[in-house]
Amino acid sequence: MTAVNAVARGELAALYGPVADDLPRVDALIASLVQVEFPWLRRMLESTLGGGGKRLRPAIALLAGRLGRYDLELLVPLAASVELLHTATLVHDDVIDAAPKRRGRPTAAALFNNASSVMLGDYLFAHAAEFVTRTGHVQVIRNFTDTLRVMAQGELAQDIAAFEYSRDVQRYLDRIHGKTASLFATAAENGALVTGAPEREVRALRRFGAQIGIAFQIVDDVLDFAATAEELGKPAGSDLLAGTLTLPALLYMESAPDDNPVRRAFAGTRRRANLQRAVADIRASDLLEQSMATARRFADEARAALDALPAGEPRATLDGLVDYVLARRS
Amino acid sequence: MTAVNAVARGELAALYGPVADDLPRVDALIASLVQVEFPWLRRMLESTLGGGGKRLRPAIALLAGRLGRYDLELLVPLAASVELLHTATLVHDDVIDAAPKRRGRPTAAALFNNASSVMLGDYLFAHAAEFVTRTGHVQVIRNFTDTLRVMAQGELAQDIAAFEYSRDVQRYLDRIHGKTASLFATAAENGALVTGAPEREVRALRRFGAQIGIAFQIVDDVLDFAATAEELGKPAGSDLLAGTLTLPALLYMESAPDDNPVRRAFAGTRRRANLQRAVADIRASDLLEQSMATARRFADEARAALDALPAGEPRATLDGLVDYVLARRS
Numbered sequence: 260m261t262a263v264n265a266v267a268r269g270e271l272a273a274l275y276g277p278v279a280d281d282l283p284r285v286d287a288l289i290a291s292l293v294q295v296e297f298p299w300l301r302r303m304l305e306s307t308l309g310g311g312g313k314r315l316r317p318a319i320a321l322l323a324g325r326l327g328r329y330d331l332e333l334l335v336p337l338a339a340s341v342e343l344l345h346t347a348t349l350v351h352d353d354v355i356d357a358a359p360k361r362r363g364r365p366t367a368a369a370l371f372n373n374a375s376s377v378m379l380g381d382y383l384f385a386h387a388a389e390f391v392t393r394t395g396h397v398q399v400i401r402n403f404t405d406t407l408r409v410m411a412q413g414e415l416a417q418d419i420a421a422f423e424y425s426r427d428v429q430r431y432l433d434r435i436h437g438k439t440a441s442l443f444a445t446a447a448e449n450g451a452l453v454t455g456a457p458e459r460e461v462r463a464l465r466r467f468g469a470q471i472g473i474a475f476q477i478v479d480d481v482l483d484f485a486a487t488a489e490e491l492g493k494p495a496g497s498d499l500l501a502g503t504l505t506l507p508a509l510l511y512m513e514s515a516p517d518d519n520p521v522r523r524a525f526a527g528t529r530r531r532a533n534l535q536r537a538v539a540d541i542r543a544s545d546l547l548e549q550s551m552a553t554a555r556r557f558a559d560e561a562r563a564a565l566d567a568l569p570a571g572e573p574r575a576t577l578d579g580l581v582d583y584v585l586a587r588r589s
Numbered sequence: 590m591t592a593v594n595a596v597a598r599g600e601l602a603a604l605y606g607p608v609a610d611d612l613p614r615v616d617a618l619i620a621s622l623v624q625v626e627f628p629w630l631r632r633m634l635e636s637t638l639g640g641g642g643k644r645l646r647p648a649i650a651l652l653a654g655r656l657g658r659y660d661l662e663l664l665v666p667l668a669a670s671v672e673l674l675h676t677a678t679l680v681h682d683d684v685i686d687a688a689p690k691r692r693g694r695p696t697a698a699a700l701f702n703n704a705s706s707v708m709l710g711d712y713l714f715a716h717a718a719e720f721v722t723r724t725g726h727v728q729v730i731r732n733f734t735d736t737l738r739v740m741a742q743g744e745l746a747q748d749i750a751a752f753e754y755s756r757d758v759q760r761y762l763d764r765i766h767g768k769t770a771s772l773f774a775t776a777a778e779n780g781a782l783v784t785g786a787p788e789r790e791v792r793a794l795r796r797f798g799a800q801i802g803i804a805f806q807i808v809d810d811v812l813d814f815a816a817t818a819e820e821l822g823k824p825a826g827s828d829l830l831a832g833t834l835t836l837p838a839l840l841y842m843e844s845a846p847d848d849n850p851v852r853r854a855f856a857g858t859r860r861r862a863n864l865q866r867a868v869a870d871i872r873a874s875d876l877l878e879q880s881m882a883t884a885r886r887f888a889d890e891a892r893a894a895l896d897a898l899p900a901g902e903p904r905a906t907l908d909g910l911v912d913y914v915l916a917r918r919s
Contacts, residue, residue, distance in 0.1 A: 300745060351707050377681050377707055378745045381714070385738030388718060392731045400730060401722045408715030415630060415708045 274313075274583055276576035278321035281331060285317045288339045292386055303379050307350060315475075316446045317342045319580070323450025323464045325573035333394045333453045340390035340403060341446040347383035348410055348442075350376055391449075399449045406445040413437020417503060428509055432473065439479075440472025463567035467577065470561035475584045477554035480505035481547050482588070484538065490589055496538030500531070506550045507541050514546070551585070558585055604643075604913055606906035608651035611661060615647045618669045622716055633709050637680060645805075646776045647672045649910065653780025653794045655903035663724045663783045670720035670733060671776040677713035678740055678772075680706055721779075729779045736775040743767020747833060758839055762803065769809075770802025793897035797907065800891035805914045807884035810835035811877050812918070814868065820919055826868030830861070836880045837871050844876070881915070888915055 272279040293304040317338035324334040354376045384407070391403040416434050447468030451461040483491065483498050484507050494500065499508050499521070512521055520540070524533035541547065558581045568574045602609040623634040647668030654664040684706045714737070721733040746764050777798030781791040813821065813828045814837050824830065829838045829851070842851055850870070854863035871877065888911045898904045 297742075297746070300742065303745075348711075351711060354704070354707050373703065374684070375745060377684050377710075378741045380707075380711075381678075381681060381741035382738060382745065384711070384714060385734050385741055388734035389731065389738065392727060392734055395727050397722060397725050397727070401719065404715050404718035404722055408712060408719065411708045411711035411715055412627075412630065415633075415705060415712065416627070 275318045277572045284335045285338045320446040320450035322573050323447045324454040327454030327456040336390040336393040340387045343387035347380045350380040394453050399452050402445045406441050409437045409441040435476040439476040440469045443472030444468035463564050467561050467564040470557045474554045474557040481550045500534050507546045510546045511541050605648045607902045614665045615668045650776040650780035652903050653777045654784040657784030657786040666720040666723040670717045673717035677710045680710035724783050729782050732775045736771050739767045739771040765806040769806040770799045773802030774798035793894050797891050797894040800887045804884045804887040811880045830864050837876045840876045841871050
């Protein structure tokens, strides 16, 4: 399985503890989608579904499922629905961003064309929805559709906000809730619901998912500045270069509210040069560390949410994922 | 309500008989989606959901619902899910086709941009899925997700096939099943399922929907050639001009297999001029009438499927819709 190739088996086992051995079943279910009649569709699916990734979202769904009756007949399609919804949104995001690469590999939008990528994303949405339907649990299905709505709205907000100056940190947090944290929250909540966990634990897991999701996205946005172009598979600071203000850039603007390269660029003055200057400034500053401090606050809230769960290996593993999210470099 | 504006009340009442008075509730549910917090999103939704249309698909869902317990609490969201799935696919199709207008109005892709239109379509998919979830009927939800998959696959097939010569009538019929008829089939089947109709009638309605859907799309494809640019809101023959071979064009190619303007255009020779020549040839020929004869065969099969239903006003109204689909001019 790709995920197992991407991350050493030992690392996965340590990270995902009591569900590590079951994640390959999720991968296998997703991989089964490439078995279609049409060769052109098979090629599109192979290149899109073979990208690897750490399967963090499905792992959270399975770990939440460890709190009640751990029924893999329901949890494997549920976890696959979460991962596939994530993949489908990436395919559509890449159309939007006209991104040539993701994780160092060409995107579907670059390999095929925008039109096919739109439909490929829809096709993956449909399969994700079909997987979640297999749980037969109407509230779980409803959470899924609600997440799709919130994610689309979050991406729309980001698109609308590009090259607008009047962003602030609260709106940034709202946006990354929609774009990223809502799916983490649903992964955790749906895992708990499917498995029949008590309502108090279901609510705690939703909260855990939402908070770790925010932390995850802030770290992502920090890495976009901090990592090397080689690690990222794209230029450092590419979000800002595309006009998207993430936390480090917002803090940078707060630090010089009257005049700075971002403001000049957004006003249309030597856009590229000013943004590149801003990226260099941010990389050289302590704003990335300040952003990480914010990520750690959300991570602490994620950990606090776990207090409502019974002690044991699933809870300890979820706790360990919080550390992992903060420490990751890619 | 827009649908009521678009078609005179009397005509709607005659066409949709025992469900005509309930369609405004479907419109109202869809229209309620524009009540969102963000002004930019509200504007997008207003322009997308206000386009009118005859509400043929939701009417079929409600009519199917007349065969069992006619529960509008379930049938209104179901019918809305069908119409909204249709709308969402149109939004994505217009991204793909880069269509400036539909029904004589600017498309979302033209008004906003491709990126926003992709996400707007996803947002509408999510609401459509939420509506169908309100039925609480897992098989109904599953049919919905299956239809989304088949529709996306049908559009992908059309995109892949553009400017390929080796199309034949059977593949055209497969493609329009995916693109159009699958949603008609699901509208009819889901209406029957929600309402608790006997299985034999559920199957008959699915078949009815699939056959009337094929007839509907063939008529659409004929109108693309036959209607005036004013009626269409786009140039006559625009499908062929965009490289999509529909039934009239396929029959035209069969009529001159060795050499004709379409083949020359597809081989890259004076593409635009050759395709315009082909459009003029087709308009002057009896190929549109031949295509309509094919549509009538599917319409007859749709009528035959109704034999399995009890006699009465719902069945008679569905029968009348078959005539309407064949006779319509827009």
